[in-house]
Amino acid sequence: MAARRKDSAQTRLFLLLIVFIAGLAAISARLVVVQSVEAKKFAALAIGQRVREVELSGERGNIYDRNGAELAVNRDAASVYATPYYIDDPATTAFKLAPILGQKPSDIEAKLREKTGFIYVARQVDMDAVNEIKALKLKGINYLPERKRYYPNGTLAAHALGFAGIDNQGLAGVESVYDNVLKGKAGKLLVEGDPAGAPIPGGIYSRQDATEGDPVYLTIDKDIQYKAEVELNKVVKDYSAQGGSIIVMNPKTGEILALASAPGFDPNNYGSITDLQLLDRAVGQVYEPGSTAKVITASAALEEKAVGLDEVFSLPAEITVAGQQFGEYDGEGKGDQTISGIVALSSNVGTIELGQRLGKDRLYKYMTAFGLGSTTGVDLTGEEAGILPEPDDWSDTSIATIPYGQGVSGTTLQMVNVVAAIANNGKKPQPHVLKRVDRSAHGRASETFKAKDSRVISEETAGRMQEIMIDTVEKGTGKNARIAGYEVGGKTGTAQKSGPDGYVAGKLIVTFAGYVSNLDPQLAIIVSIDEPQATGPQPLYAATIAAPVFRDVAEFSIKRLKIAPGGRGPR
Amino acid sequence: MAKRAAKQPARRATAETGGSYYLLLGIVVALSLFGVVMVFSASHATALADYGDSFYFIKKQLVWMIFGFVGMFILARTDWRFVRRYAVILYVITAGLLAMVLVTGYGIAANGASRWIDLGPVRFQPSEIAKFALILFAATYLAKKRESIGEWREMAMPVLPAFGVMAILIMLQPDLGTTLIAAGVIFIMLLVAGARWRHLLALGGSAVAAVAVLIATEGYRLTRFTSFLNPWKDPQNSGFQIIQSLIALGSGHWVGVGLGMSKQKFFYLPAAHTDFILAIIGEEFGLLGTMAVVVAFGVLAYAGVKIALRATTHFDRLIATGITAMIMVQAILNMGAVSGILPITGVPLPFVSYGGTSLSFTLAAVGVLLNIASHERKSNEGIIDASDYFRGRNGRTPVPRARSGRGTRATS
Numbered sequence: 015m016a017a018r019r020k021d022s023a024q025t026r027l028f029l030l031l032i033v034f035i036a037g038l039a040a041i042s043a044r045l046v047v048v049q050s051v052e053a054k055k056f057a058a059l060a061i062g063q064r065v066r067e068v069e070l071s072g073e074r075g076n077i078y079d080r081n082g083a084e085l086a087v088n089r090d091a092a093s094v095y096a097t098p099y100y101i102d103d104p105a106t107t108a109f110k111l112a113p114i115l116g117q118k119p120s121d122i123e124a125k126l127r128e129k130t131g132f133i134y135v136a137r138q139v140d141m142d143a144v145n146e147i148k149a150l151k152l153k154g155i156n157y158l159p160e161r162k163r164y165y166p167n168g169t170l171a172a173h174a175l176g177f178a179g180i181d182n183q184g185l186a187g188v189e190s191v192y193d194n195v196l197k198g199k200a201g202k203l204l205v206e207g208d209p210a211g212a213p214i215p216g217g218i219y220s221r222q223d224a225t226e227g228d229p230v231y232l233t234i235d236k237d238i239q240y241k242a243e244v245e246l247n248k249v250v251k252d253y254s255a256q257g258g259s260i261i262v263m264n265p266k267t268g269e270i271l272a273l274a275s276a277p278g279f280d281p282n283n284y285g286s287i288t289d290l291q292l293l294d295r296a297v298g299q300v301y302e303p304g305s306t307a308k309v310i311t312a313s314a315a316l317e318e319k320a321v322g323l324d325e326v327f328s329l330p331a332e333i334t335v336a337g338q339q340f341g342e343y344d345g346e347g348k349g350d351q352t353i354s355g356i357v358a359l360s361s362n363v364g365t366i367e368l369g370q371r372l373g374k375d376r377l378y379k380y381m382t383a384f385g386l387g388s389t390t391g392v393d394l395t396g397e398e399a400g401i402l403p404e405p406d407d408w409s410d411t412s413i414a415t416i417p418y419g420q421g422v423s424g425t426t427l428q429m430v431n432v433v434a435a436i437a438n439n440g441k442k443p444q445p446h447v448l449k450r451v452d453r454s455a456h457g458r459a460s461e462t463f464k465a466k467d468s469r470v471i472s473e474e475t476a477g478r479m480q481e482i483m484i485d486t487v488e489k490g491t492g493k494n495a496r497i498a499g500y501e502v503g504g505k506t507g508t509a510q511k512s513g514p515d516g517y518v519a520g521k522l523i524v525t526f527a528g529y530v531s532n533l534d535p536q537l538a539i540i541v542s543i544d545e546p547q548a549t550g551p552q553p554l555y556a557a558t559i560a561a562p563v564f565r566d567v568a569e570f571s572i573k574r575l576k577i578a579p580g581g582r583g584p585r
Numbered sequence: 586m587a588k589r590a591a592k593q594p595a596r597r598a599t600a601e602t603g604g605s606y607y608l609l610l611g612i613v614v615a616l617s618l619f620g621v622v623m624v625f626s627a628s629h630a631t632a633l634a635d636y637g638d639s640f641y642f643i644k645k646q647l648v649w650m651i652f653g654f655v656g657m658f659i660l661a662r663t664d665w666r667f668v669r670r671y672a673v674i675l676y677v678i679t680a681g682l683l684a685m686v687l688v689t690g691y692g693i694a695a696n697g698a699s700r701w702i703d704l705g706p707v708r709f710q711p712s713e714i715a716k717f718a719l720i721l722f723a724a725t726y727l728a729k730k731r732e733s734i735g736e737w738r739e740m741a742m743p744v745l746p747a748f749g750v751m752a753i754l755i756m757l758q759p760d761l762g763t764t765l766i767a768a769g770v771i772f773i774m775l776l777v778a779g780a781r782w783r784h785l786l787a788l789g790g791s792a793v794a795a796v797a798v799l800i801a802t803e804g805y806r807l808t809r810f811t812s813f814l815n816p817w818k819d820p821q822n823s824g825f826q827i828i829q830s831l832i833a834l835g836s837g838h839w840v841g842v843g844l845g846m847s848k849q850k851f852f853y854l855p856a857a858h859t860d861f862i863l864a865i866i867g868e869e870f871g872l873l874g875t876m877a878v879v880v881a882f883g884v885l886a887y888a889g890v891k892i893a894l895r896a897t898t899h900f901d902r903l904i905a906t907g908i909t910a911m912i913m914v915q916a917i918l919n920m921g922a923v924s925g926i927l928p929i930t931g932v933p934l935p936f937v938s939y940g941g942t943s944l945s946f947t948l949a950a951v952g953v954l955l956n957i958a959s960h961e962r963k964s965n966e967g968i969i970d971a972s973d974y975f976r977g978r979n980g981r982t983p984v985p986r987a988r989s990g991r992g993t994r995a996t997s
Contacts, residue, residue: 023902026777027894030910037917042879044924048834049872056835063832064848099852131819208630208851216846402591 016509064206065218066132071182072198072224074160075256077189079176079236080269080449084166085279086175086189091162092144094135097210101126107152111135114143126154127198131209137180138162154161157212159465164188165382169278173294174232174270174447176395182394186285186292188232188447191393195451198227231449233269235464238262241570242272245563246541250276253546255557259296259426261573265398265434265529265538267441268465270392271571273297295544298396300423301523304509305360305556307381307419310432311368312357312482314380317475320371326350333363336410343376343508355484358490360506364417369417374405383470384432385442386424393463400424419509426542429507429527434538436483437529440476441467455506480531486583487528494561495528497569501581504528504564506556521545530568532580537571539564544585605895606958609888612881613657613951614935617650617944619878620862620937627850627865628858628939642858642939649941653948660952661959669900672718672725677746679718682711683754700758712755712763713942717950718906719767720774722747727778728900732892734779745769745788761799762930766914767790771908774903778894809926826861827925829854834875834924841871858939862930863923878937882916889913892958901957908950 048056077086094115101107104117111117115136127131138160163178176187184193201224204322206217213219231272242260250258262272279291293299315321331347332339340362342348348361356364361578369377381387387402400423403412408421415421427445435442444465473480483503484494491506507525510517516577525545530537541560548554571577625643632641648821668675686702697845700710723744733739748771755764772792776785806821816824833849836842847868850857857865867875889909896902907922914934919934921927935947 023777023779024894026779027890027906030773030776030906031886031890034913034917035883037913037921038879038883038886040926041917041920041924042876044926045834045867045872045875048831048924049837049867050839051876052831053835053838056832057838059828060832060848063853140890206848209853212851214848214851217848503950568870 026108034232042498047102060329061206061218064208064214065124066205066207068203068205069181070201070203070222070224072200073226074163074178074182075196075198075227075229075452077196078229078231079171079228079239080271081232081235081274082231083236085171085234086163086165086178087234087257088161089164090141091138091160091173091361092141092157092159093137094139094144094147095156095158096126096133096135097131097156098126098128098133099131099209100152104481107155110152111147111155112151114146115139130227145307163281165281167236168233168280168282170243171234171273172238172281173275174234174239174273174394175281177284179284186395187294188230188393190395192230192448192451195230196227199225201225226455229452231266231452232447233267233449234272234273234447235271235571235574237574238567238571239272239274241574242274242567243276243278243461245566246276247278247365249541249543249546249559249563253543253549255543255547255555256545257290257293257295258541258543259299260542260567261293261296261427261430261538261540262567263430263434263443263445263538265437265443265535268340268434268467269429269447269449270445270447271537272446272567273394292393292395295426295542296396297390297425297427298398298424299544300398300449301402301511301544302420302423302509303429304419304507304525306429306432306505306507306525306527307386307422308357308360308365309436309483309505310380310384310386311365311372311377311417312353313436313471313475313479314372314377315353315368315386316478317380317471318372318376320376321353321368323354323478324352327356327364327367329356329361329363331363333366333414335370338411338414342416348531354485355490357482357505358486359437360486365418366414369413372417374408374413374416377413378402378405380470381416381422383442383468386422386430386436390431390445392427393448393577397427398425400428411446419507426525426540429525429542430538433483433503433505433527433529433540434535435470436476436479437531437535437538438467438476439535440469440472442470443467480529481582483528491555491557492526492528492561494557495526497565497570497572497581500572500577501531501533501566502528502568503531504561508554508556520555524554525559526556526564528548528564528578529570532570533582536569536575536577539568539571541567559583589992594741603691606955607889608884609892609951609954609958612885612888613948615957616878616881616936617653617948619644620934620944621650622844623862623866623869623937624858624939626845626847630851631858634852643943646939646944649945650948653945655676656945656949657952657955660949661955663956665953666900668721668761669725672722675718675938679711679715680750680754683715683969684908686711687754687757699714699848700760701780708942711941712758712760713940713946715751715755716763716767716770716911717946719748719751719941720770720911723771723774723899724903724907727774727903728898731779734782735781737781737784740775740784743787744775756799759803760931762918762932764799765796765930766911768909768933769914770910773914774907778903782785813922813925813928816925820926826855827922830861830864830923833861833864837871837874839871840873841867843868844869860929860933860938861864861923862938863920863934866937867923878934878991882913885909885916886913888958889954892954896957897960901960904958905954907953911950912947 074088079085104123108119108123108126111122131355174187176189177185178189179185184190187325201221204218204220206214208214242262246258246260257276260274263270273296275295277291281288328350329348331345332341341456343361348359351364381402389397389399402422412421431445446465447465448463453460478574480503487495492504495502495504505527509523511521511523525542527540542562543559546554624646628642629639633639702709702711704995726744730739752764800807801951805859811826812823816827820828850865851869854861854864893902893905896905915935917933918930922929933943
């Protein structure tokens with residue numbers, strides 16, 4: 015008790031006061047640290063969690079055909095997003111959303127369980143589905159208006175158009191090549207928001223509007239494109255082929271009027287496209303051109319005056335080069351023929367003789383000039399260059415095979431350009447699909463595609479080659495391509511596909527490349543069918559499969575473009 | 586002096602009254618008014634989102650504040666000491682209310698705990714009332730034991746069992762914060778009542794052990810408790826609230842972003858207008874604002890202790906101690922949690938946080954303090970209580986007091 019005497023209530027209350035003050039002092043010390051020394055760190059965290067930068071994409075430019083028909087446009091859609099903080103029952107919400115959005119309930123539920131104030135559930139949802147979801151009145155589910163790329167014609171010209179992705183970025187075709195023109199300039203939205211994304215009054219808010227993209231007009235003619243696709247799909251189906259491609263081009267300008275590749279796809283559902291569908295066989299499939307290449311050899315021989323127009327070749331059924339025998343496709347000798355007959359009857363033996371006269375360096379020079387071994391530079395994605403070996407790399411037999419299109423490879427587009435160069439009196443055009451960019455929205459003049467052509471052979475040689483190709487159609491392998499009243503020249507090609515162990519029996523690519531003229535070159539058209547299957551006893555020849563398709567597409571194009579009849583008839 | 590006080594319990598505070606009367610009144614009025622402003626600033630966004638009315642919380646808060654000030658005014662001018670006689674009855678009623686909360690049908694559950702009783706238009710938290718009932722009960726009994734408190738049994742009975750029953754009832758809600766406050770208040774009252782140091786040490790030790798057990802047995806308490814040590818370990822869950830609080834405080838820097846300009850109140854900081862209002866004060870008024878609040882509570886502690894010191898009776902002193910302790914323990918627990926040096930225990934900041942029951946009862950309790958202050962002596966030179974055992978030290982002759990038993994100190 016003696017101890018307690020010293021220990022008065024006064025002392026104890028003072029002690030208590032000291033404890034209280036000490037507690038407050040500790041709190042003060044901490045507050046001073048947080049609000050002075052560490053203040054900047056926490057202020058930065060505050061900005062980091064509240065301020066969001068949103069990229070505003072401008073309205074993507076439409077894509078039209080040469081006559082202004084819509085090929086790619088934008089329409090209203092919405093992104094469905096969730097604020098998981100506000101969702102009490104993620105399982106039920108996910109279960110209700112799943113069938114409308116076509117997603118798995120478990121996938122949606124995982125998103126709804128994220129510890130965040132904002133997460134996309136689905137992007138660019140069509141308004142029908144959005145309205146359906148809105149009717150459910152789900153708590154914590156909201157919508158952001160968006161514009162979604164829409165291709166009103168579905169599969170039409172899909173390979174040329176390509177498609178744009180979820181953020182309206184071009185991913186393939188024209189959408190990708192001209193993305194910079196189409197997408198405009200992205201804007202930026204800086205907004206300080208609450209966890210649900212709603213702007214906080216008095217918070218940071220700055221908006222830099224996006225500039226809309228410019229519309230683009232293509233050289234494609236929607237109707238000819240449609241016709242080409244219909245005919246291509248029909249012949250692919252009739253012959254149970256792997257696929258095929260058709261190109262319709264203006265040989266004077268290089269404008270591509272139609273570019274069809276089968277199998278195709280619907281760019282509106284680009285997420286489900288297979289690699290095989292995506293392959294643009296017109297520009298991206300490389301194969302040995304076969305007999306179609308004979309026009310290059312013949313052109314070179316004439317241009318180099320290695321052969322006279324009326325010089326007669328006596329053509330046996332076989333020829334021996336470097337100890338190896340090379341024969342005709344049908345095993346029959348073609349008798350006495352001029353250069354015209356060699357091409358018209360597609361004689362391998364005759365073409366080898368032409369090639370031997372030229373020699374590999376000159377042949378290589380013309381193959382290169384006509385565009386083999388390098389891309390055409392067409393404004394599409396996925397173009398391949400093919401392979402043209404350097405003369406030094408040629409084997410002893412190359413001088414026999416390359417003249418008639420084996421041991422060299424290229425694309426359908428390269429081959430139609432060869433024909434176009436001959437039709438265009440020796441000047442090789444620059445193939446392209448862009449006609450013009452409409453800059454009027456930004457007060458500027460339209461920009462037109464400026465194509466440059468390049469001379470490959472003289473006008474005289476070209477004229478002779480035209481006559482030879484007319485003969486091919488009138489008297490030779492291309493009879494099925496004839497169109498009354500018009501000058502039609504062409505060349506068939508039947509090439510064997512090569513596998514890892516050399517040529518594969520029965521796997522053919524049949525081609526017909528030709529042009530239509532009325533003394534003025536009007537159309538260059540190529541039809542190429544990959545692995546057609548025999549339907550009867552008759553063998554698979556380009557003459558019977560590809561040439562009729564060429565004629566149908568050419569006739570339609572003539573009507574569509576109102577091309578007047580004329581030109582040289584049969585000699 | 587004492588007799589005069591006894592005869593005129595409703596005496597007005599005059600110039601004679603000690604400075605602590607006005608100091609306390611001024612601080613409490615200032616904190617309450619500031620609180621109302623801050624509650625509006627912190628709550629309008631939540632109120633609009635949840636109730637479609639920006640003024641939803643502030644209207645309720647204002648009504649309760651008016652009730653509280655009326656209660657304060659009445660208690661400051663009335664001799665409320667007759668309630669000593671009903672300390673047991675009030676205790677039993679409060680314990681009954683606490684039990685009622687736990688019974689389905691009366692209690693309202695919120696955030697996993699049932700703390701409210703719904704009486705038609707009025708909803709209140711019995712645990713807020715329980716603290717006062719306990720202070721009254723403890724003061725009543727401890728005042729009678731000032732000679733015998735040296736004995737363990739005398740000190741413990743019946744105060745500790747009474748506390749224990751209430752603590753259990755409150756923990757069943759569960760409400761750790763209120764339990765901690767009640768424990769702190771009882772401990773401080775025992776300290777001031779003159780309990781032996783070794784008894785206090787034993788009580789403190791067992792209290793720490795009990796808290797440790799309570800924390801360890803309930804998963805959410807453990808994560809809550811440990812998260813304040815390193816909130817960055819789990820910033821999205823257990824550390825979320827403290828990080829959001831620190832972000833608010835840090836954003837305020839020296840002088841804050843300005844009244845009403847808090848961004849964290851827009852659904853980032855949970856309980857912005859209740860337990861974490863200090864964080865919003867820190868964001869809008871910076872270090873200046875938070876320091877003002879801390880200093881205000883420092884002044885309040887000074888005034889409260891001074892009133893206890895100068896109380897004219899042992900009972901008054903214990904009541905004053907209890908009320909001051911209750912306010913201060915609560916303030917320290919709250920501000921410690923907001924600043925991240927103490928675990929989050931769900932304790933509101935007295936006078937400032939939103940919460941009707943707490944605000945009105947705390948204001949009324951301040952009325953009791955003011956009443957005691959208006960009777961205080963002009964100096965702390967000894968208590969006017971015949972049986973005051975501090976007499977020996979002060980060397981003063983005590984003034985006899987009618988109801989006090991006049992005994993001699995127990996000698997060893």
